[in-house]
Amino acid sequence: MNQAYVELERRFAALDALKGAQAVLSWDREVMMPGGAAASRAEQLAALGQVCHARIADPELADLLDAAEQDTAKLDDWQAANLAHMRRTWRHETALDARLVEALSRAQSRSIEAWSSARPAADFSAFLPAFQEIVVLSREAAAAKAAALGKAPWDALLDAYEDSLTGEQIDALFDRLATALPPIRDRAMAAQAARPAPLQPKGPFPAERQKNLGERLMALAGFDFGHGRLDTSAHPFTGGVFGDVRITTRFDEHDFTSSVMAVMHETGHALYEQGRPADWAAQPVGEAANMTMHESQSLLVEMQAARSPQFLAFAAPIIAQELGGQGPAFRADNLHALATRVAPGCIRVDADELHYPFHIVLRTRLERALIAGDLAPADLPGAWNEAMAELVGVTPPDDRLGCLQDIHWPIGAFGYFPTYTLGALAAAQLFAAATAQDGDILPGLERGDFAPLLTWLRHNIHRHGARQSTQELLIAATGAPLSTQAFEAHLARRYLD
Amino acid sequence: MNQAYVELERRFAALDALKGAQAVLSWDREVMMPGGAAASRAEQLAALGQVCHARIADPELADLLDAAEQDTAKLDDWQAANLAHMRRTWRHETALDARLVEALSRAQSRSIEAWSSARPAADFSAFLPAFQEIVVLSREAAAAKAAALGKAPWDALLDAYEDSLTGEQIDALFDRLATALPPIRDRAMAAQAARPAPLQPKGPFPAERQKNLGERLMALAGFDFGHGRLDTSAHPFTGGVFGDVRITTRFDEHDFTSSVMAVMHETGHALYEQGRPADWAAQPVGEAANMTMHESQSLLVEMQAARSPQFLAFAAPIIAQELGGQGPAFRADNLHALATRVAPGCIRVDADELHYPFHIVLRTRLERALIAGDLAPADLPGAWNEAMAELVGVTPPDDRLGCLQDIHWPIGAFGYFPTYTLGALAAAQLFAAATAQDGDILPGLERGDFAPLLTWLRHNIHRHGARQSTQELLIAATGAPLSTQAFEAHLARRYLD
Numbered sequence: 001m002n003q004a005y006v007e008l009e010r011r012f013a014a015l016d017a018l019k020g021a022q023a024v025l026s027w028d029r030e031v032m033m034p035g036g037a038a039a040s041r042a043e044q045l046a047a048l049g050q051v052c053h054a055r056i057a058d059p060e061l062a063d064l065l066d067a068a069e070q071d072t073a074k075l076d077d078w079q080a081a082n083l084a085h086m087r088r089t090w091r092h093e094t095a096l097d098a099r100l101v102e103a104l105s106r107a108q109s110r111s112i113e114a115w116s117s118a119r120p121a122a123d124f125s126a127f128l129p130a131f132q133e134i135v136v137l138s139r140e141a142a143a144a145k146a147a148a149l150g151k152a153p154w155d156a157l158l159d160a161y162e163d164s165l166t167g168e169q170i171d172a173l174f175d176r177l178a179t180a181l182p183p184i185r186d187r188a189m190a191a192q193a194a195r196p197a198p199l200q201p202k203g204p205f206p207a208e209r210q211k212n213l214g215e216r217l218m219a220l221a222g223f224d225f226g227h228g229r230l231d232t233s234a235h236p237f238t239g240g241v242f243g244d245v246r247i248t249t250r251f252d253e254h255d256f257t258s259s260v261m262a263v264m265h266e267t268g269h270a271l272y273e274q275g276r277p278a279d280w281a282a283q284p285v286g287e288a289a290n291m292t293m294h295e296s297q298s299l300l301v302e303m304q305a306a307r308s309p310q311f312l313a314f315a316a317p318i319i320a321q322e323l324g325g326q327g328p329a330f331r332a333d334n335l336h337a338l339a340t341r342v343a344p345g346c347i348r349v350d351a352d353e354l355h356y357p358f359h360i361v362l363r364t365r366l367e368r369a370l371i372a373g374d375l376a377p378a379d380l381p382g383a384w385n386e387a388m389a390e391l392v393g394v395t396p397p398d399d400r401l402g403c404l405q406d407i408h409w410p411i412g413a414f415g416y417f418p419t420y421t422l423g424a425l426a427a428a429q430l431f432a433a434a435t436a437q438d439g440d441i442l443p444g445l446e447r448g449d450f451a452p453l454l455t456w457l458r459h460n461i462h463r464h465g466a467r468q469s470t471q472e473l474l475i476a477a478t479g480a481p482l483s484t485q486a487f488e489a490h491l492a493r494r495y496l497d
Numbered sequence: 498m499n500q501a502y503v504e505l506e507r508r509f510a511a512l513d514a515l516k517g518a519q520a521v522l523s524w525d526r527e528v529m530m531p532g533g534a535a536a537s538r539a540e541q542l543a544a545l546g547q548v549c550h551a552r553i554a555d556p557e558l559a560d561l562l563d564a565a566e567q568d569t570a571k572l573d574d575w576q577a578a579n580l581a582h583m584r585r586t587w588r589h590e591t592a593l594d595a596r597l598v599e600a601l602s603r604a605q606s607r608s609i610e611a612w613s614s615a616r617p618a619a620d621f622s623a624f625l626p627a628f629q630e631i632v633v634l635s636r637e638a639a640a641a642k643a644a645a646l647g648k649a650p651w652d653a654l655l656d657a658y659e660d661s662l663t664g665e666q667i668d669a670l671f672d673r674l675a676t677a678l679p680p681i682r683d684r685a686m687a688a689q690a691a692r693p694a695p696l697q698p699k700g701p702f703p704a705e706r707q708k709n710l711g712e713r714l715m716a717l718a719g720f721d722f723g724h725g726r727l728d729t730s731a732h733p734f735t736g737g738v739f740g741d742v743r744i745t746t747r748f749d750e751h752d753f754t755s756s757v758m759a760v761m762h763e764t765g766h767a768l769y770e771q772g773r774p775a776d777w778a779a780q781p782v783g784e785a786a787n788m789t790m791h792e793s794q795s796l797l798v799e800m801q802a803a804r805s806p807q808f809l810a811f812a813a814p815i816i817a818q819e820l821g822g823q824g825p826a827f828r829a830d831n832l833h834a835l836a837t838r839v840a841p842g843c844i845r846v847d848a849d850e851l852h853y854p855f856h857i858v859l860r861t862r863l864e865r866a867l868i869a870g871d872l873a874p875a876d877l878p879g880a881w882n883e884a885m886a887e888l889v890g891v892t893p894p895d896d897r898l899g900c901l902q903d904i905h906w907p908i909g910a911f912g913y914f915p916t917y918t919l920g921a922l923a924a925a926q927l928f929a930a931a932t933a934q935d936g937d938i939l940p941g942l943e944r945g946d947f948a949p950l951l952t953w954l955r956h957n958i959h960r961h962g963a964r965q966s967t968q969e970l971l972i973a974a975t976g977a978p979l980s981t982q983a984f985e986a987h988l989a990r991r992y993l994d
Binding site: 013014016017018020021024025028032033034035036037039040041043044046047048050051224225226227228229241242243244282 | 510511513514515517518521522525529530531532533534536537538540541543544545547548721722723724725726738739740741779
């Protein structure tokens with residue numbers, strides 16, 4: 001018996017409960033909380049954050065990690081992987097000294113405030129001082145994490161979201177996309193222009209009916225409502241904890257398609273959370289592998305499954321029934337045309353799957369340059385607009401629609417953006433392997449039965465938690481490491497055939 | 498500067514944030530949480546409870562209390578009262594040794610489980626073993642708290658809910674009620690029998706419309722929706738934190754009166770919470786004074802104000818409008834007759850204000866005997882039924898409608914029951930003083946304007962937080978300590994005039 005390891009499990013289980021409390025309170029803030037409660041909620045979350053940090057930074061925990069690592073022969077595979085994740089959590093949490101943590105926290109508060117007012121005003125200069133401070137401190141944090149993790153600085157920031165890929169590997173994948181995608185996109189848009197435009201279903205579609213529709217589709221996909229909910233928030237997200245997975249969407253009464261697809265996207269995240277290994281759910285190794293795999297699950301359900309002609313053939317009459325719609329606008333082929341429209345634009349979150357990768361390639365290149373010190377914060381708008389023109393073919397009319405659109409950098413979340421597109425690549429690769437391995441998956445979608453797909457995902461991805469990395473999971477499930485091949489094939493099949 | 502006191506304020510503010518997190522998670526459990534999440538929520542609340550307990554039991558905190566108490570000359574009145582409440586919190590939290598805390602916690606879990614299945618089956622014998630354990634441990638706890646607080650054992654349990662009254666004083670008040678109320682009740686029921694029965698408005702009244710009505714009445718009463726919400730739960734309660742006060746109700750589609758009055762009751766609790774002193778809201782002295790005063794505020798708004806002929810004259814057309822009702826059943830006099838119906842019954846929570854005190858007198862007498870060791874748990878059903886027959890004039894047909902009806906004792910909450918009726922006495926005493934001091938309060942209710950009443954309550958009760966006790970607040974606001982006089986006068990006026 002490795003006593004130190006046993007004690008570590010006990011401590012990390014308590015930590016998981018406290019982080020679960022944070023998660024529910026964060027969900028409540030976005031979904032339920034009255035506006036006047038922002039200050040008291042911030043106090044609650046800060047107090048919990050301090051408790052969690054203190055428990056990880058506790059010198060006793062470091063001693064326990066050292067002791068447990070002396071005696072790994074007594075650990076099974078899950079335990080050994082769990083111990084490695086504990087160490088990684090500890091490294092991330094203790095890499096920054098107290099002064100830097102405090103400085104970053106204050107800078108983030110200032111930066112969010114400055115961004116919140118600068119964005120609607122499209123006033124980058126008003127955001128710049130706070131942004132410069134965030135970049136300086138994030139570069140310091142990158143250096144500290146680089147030392148702690150033995151990685152390059154930007155890679156060390158990425159590590160919090162994806163730990164099995166390097167900046168160089170991501171550059172190679174993204175350079176390939178920047179070359180391979182424009183021809184597909186151009187041909188897809190030309191083909192689309194040659195067809196009649198899809199019909200826009202005429203609303204209004206009351207939020208309550210859209211919600212009923214969303215819940216019906218979630219149930220079809222395998223969402224367990226005994227352990228989760230659907231609610232409304234300003235931006236769709238997946239929150240809550242294992243055993244209580246809460247997704248949100250927003251309703252546009254004049255366009256139900258955005259809400260339906262947001263629900264399916266978050267359902268993909270939720271199925272991953274609901275499928276984590278129950279025996280390890282409160283331990284680091286029982287968490288989702290990382291953000292690449294998380295995004296792969298949401299995009300697999302949304303982009304690969306829900307936007308497929310197979311599923312839309314089944315769903316069209318359900319959508320019409322739940323929303324009280326009728327006529328050609330609600331026919332499966334029209335809904336599929338709506339779900340696969342392609343159009344360039346300035347805003348990432350509105351981008352279709354053919355344009356989305358360009359937004360991510362742009363951000364990844366720019367943030368790597370910012371962290372390397374090769375791009376000065378003041379030069380961001382120019383660099384952004386130049387890259388947009390080159391990659392997407394549009395130039396933002398102002399910085400609100402340009403470099404001020406996302407909250408990620410204002411909160412100091414460098415290293416996160418690439419996982420959106422890495423997830424898209426993984427989704428395509430997993431879906432191709434799944435449908436090749438189980439011939440009932442596509443016919444299943446055609447009869448509204450996600451069970452064959454979900455069974456494959458549970459077996460190949462969900463049940464492994466964080467025991468394997470992105471690359472390990474992909475190699476085991478698909479026979480190959482992450483590549484752009486399946487994604488390119490998917491786009492060509494969907495948009496060019 | 499009393500440095501120890503300053504550090505105590507810092508620590509108690511952090512504790513308030515953690516307890517706030519618990520409060521929001523507890524609200525969520527009753528209102529939002531999917532059924533399958535019970536286990537993970539219990540882990541979260543237990544982990545938070547351990548953090549809070551450890552912070553109060555921290556030997557450093559005891560040293561700080563000692564040091565701060567050496568130097569009270571430097572504290573102003575609020576600070577001195579705050580320090581006294583910190584000490585009282587510490588005494589309650591540290592009075593029981595770790596073994597007893599653990600034993601109580603386990604016994605409560607077993608007892609709640611046993612009670613939950615024994616109650617629907619009306620099977621007291623199935624509950625008895627767990628109940629015996631709870632009583633034994635609660636007597637131990639009473640002895641330990643008695644030593645820590647310098648009070649009699651049952652008084653020491655009462656102290657957690659009401660600290661300015663003794664068991665003897667409560668016995669005297671309740672003996673007076675047991676003598677004074679039966680003649681009023683008998684005459685009220687005779688008078689009621691001589692009148693035609695009120696008309697029952699014909700439903701169904703959809704929950705959504707009842708909720709809109711509830712929110713409209715809450716707004717009239719002064720509830721601040723920027724800092725609170727109304728939701729639905731199995732049992733109405735007031736939860737949340739300062740700045741985020743959340744009340745709940747339940748809707749019977751065939752009887753809106755119960756929901757309307759439950760909303761007004763919880764609104765009374767909520768107005769107290771929303772009116773606590775903002776500068777001290779995160780400190781012990783800024784909390785509500787105690788449960789007697791809390792119940793006085795809910796009963797004042799419900800029983801004194803909302804069930805008054807003045808308010809119902811104003812509210813009747815609003816109720817009819819919001820519920821789409823019409824005809825004589827929605828006339829003010831009929832709604833008032835419905836709101837003041839009197840009928841004996843076995844169940845406390847269904848009792849009218851003339852019968853409710855008997856239920857509390859019974860429980861108080863029996864739990865004092867249980868804690869004193871004068872009543873054996875096994876003898877509870879007999880003692881209960883005998884007292885019901887004597888006080889209320891009915892004999893429960895089984896223990897489900899008798900001694901198994903309440904959750905208080907199964908969770909070990911001895912000392913809580915009396916505050917319901919102490920609150921009713923205080924409500925009548927405060928309302929009589931308020932209407933005597935401000936001649937615009939009753940005319941205000943008649944025009945749907947709670948502002949004069951709320952101003953009086955804010956000034957005389959809410960803004961003082963816990964700086965003054967029940968007796969101090971009542972003497973300052975009404976010129977006399979708590980008595981049954983105003984309550985008796987109120988009942989005679991309402992039911993006999």
